[in-house]
Amino acid sequence: MNGRSPAGVVAGVDGSAPAAAAADWAAREAERRECPLHLVHAVNTGTVTLSPRAGAAVTDLILKNAQAVLDEQLDRLIAAHPTLRITGDVVPRDAAPAILTAAEHAELAVLGTRGHGGFASLLLGSVSLRVTAHAACPTVVVRGSGTAGGDILVSIRDDGDVPALRFALREAEISGLPVRALHSWATVVADVGHTAPMADELGEETALHEQLLRRTVDAIHPDYPDVDLRAEQVSGATAALLVEASKRAALLVIARHAPAPHFGLRLGSAVHAVLHHAHCPVAVVPL
Template sequence: MNSRSPAGVVAGVDGSERAAAAAEWAAEEAVRRECPLHLVHAVNTGTVTLSPRTSTAVTDLILRDAEGTLDEALGKLRAAHPALRITGDVVPRDAAEAVLTAAEHAELAVVGTRGHGGFASLLLGSVSLRVAAHSVCPVVVVRDAEPPGGRVLVAVRDERDGPALRFALRAGERTGLPVRALHSWSPAVADVGHMAPMVDEIGEEARLHEQLLARICDPVREEYPDVDFRAGQVSGGTAAALVEASRQAALLVVSRRQPAPHFGLRLGTAVHAVLHHAACPVAVVPL
C-alpha cells in the first residue's frame, strides 16, 4: 500500500455518484495532460471501538469492502480510458489526509463536492473544503452535473494571481476552450448620498482597474498566443460576479492566497462562496 501517488492527477473516490463524477473528470484531465491517474479510497478504521478480536474482524471486513469499491471504480475508468495508466490505493486514514498525502507530489488533485458522509443538505463536504484549503498542488472540486458552459473563467485580483491565470490558460490550451479573465472591484464611495458628484472619480477608478488588468494579463497572454483570451472587469462583489459568470463556464479558476494553517480553513470569502455555489467545477490554485 502506497499512500503517495506517482506524479500526475490524484482523485478521491468513495463509491458515491459525486466521487465517480470527479474521478471521470480527473481521468479526462489526465488524458489531456498525458500523465497517470491515481485513485485514493480512504477508510477511517480508527473509529472501530469493539473488542480487539471483533475489531480486527470488522476492520478486515471494512478494508475488503473498500477494495471492492476501489476495484469497481478502477474497472469503469480503465474501460472508458484504456490508454490511460490508472492506479489506486485503499488508505486506512482520514479521507482529507489521505488525498492530501497522495497529492504531495501530484500535478493536480480532484475531489467531488460531497461523498457519502455528512448531511445530504450540505452543498460542499468537509473533505473537499479541507483538501482545497491545504493542498500544495491545485485542487479541482467537481460537481455531479455536466459543466454548463464552454469557456475557462479565471478570477484576477492583482499581480499575485499569475499562477491562477497561467493555470487557466494552460487549461484553455489543452481543451481548445476560450479563456476569460474577470476582475471585479467595488467603487470607493463612502456615502451613497454623494454618488452623483463622484461619477468622474468612479470613471477614473475604472480606468485604473483597466490598467491594472492589462499589467496582469498582457505579459501572460504572450506566453499562450494560440489561446483565445480576453479580460474584463465588473463593478460589484467578487463572489456574486464569479458565481453568475460560472453559469457559462466549463471551469472556474481561483487563487488561494495564503497557506492554510493546520487548524482552520482560511479560504477567503470569495473562494468559499464559489466552492459552494459555482455552477461548474472550481480549480483552487495555491499561491
C-alpha cells in the first residue's frame, strides 16, 4: 500500500462526528464532480514496548478496530450514494502525513474540524490545520452546515487570487449557486488630524481597490459565463468581514498565500480566523 489515492476527492475519517459530517460533504461533492471518493483512516500504532508476540497482537487489534470503523463509514456512504465509486484505506501512520500523501494527486481533500484525538475544547484540530497548511490541492474543512441556497463566498486579497476565484466559480458551476467575490482593505489612520486620509484620498483609494477587484474578476469570469457573480469591495478587517458574511454562505473560499519569510504563520491570519470561526465549510486554495 503506497497510501496514494486515485485522482478525485479524499476525505479523512476516524469515527468521530465531525469526520462523518466531512465524509458526507465529500461524497456529495464527488458526485457533483463526477469523480471517485477515497476515505483515509489513519491510526498510529505507537511504539511497541511489549514482547514481540504481544506487540504484534496489540498492533493487529488496533488495525482491525480501525478497519471496522472504516468499513462502517464505507457501508454508510455506499448505501447513500450507490452510483458513486468509493474506496478506502487504513493507513498505519499519523493522520496529517497520511492524508497529505493520499491527496497528492487529488482534486480536493476534505476534513472535519477535529477528530477523536484532539481536545474537545479546540475549535479546530491540529490535523486540519496541518493539512490545510501543506496540501498541494484545495482543502475543505467542513464546519457548520452552510446556508442552503446561500452563495459561494470567495475572498480576493489581490489579483494573484485568481486560483481561488476559479475554484469558487467551478463550485458554483456544478452546484448552481451564485458567487460573491469580496475584496476588503483597511485605511491607515495613525493620528487623527495629522495622517488621517482626506475624503478625496479615500475616494482615490476606493477607486484603486475597485479596479483591482474588477481586473481580477474580469480575468476569469468569461470562462464561466453562466455563473452569477457579484463583486464587492469594502474597507474593514478581512477576517471579521468574512466570518460575518459566512453566515449567509454555503461555502467560503480563501487563498493560501506563501508564508512571509523568517516569521509569520504558515497560514495567514485571515485563513486562521475563518478556519476557526466561519459558519460554513471553508475551502483553502493553495497558490
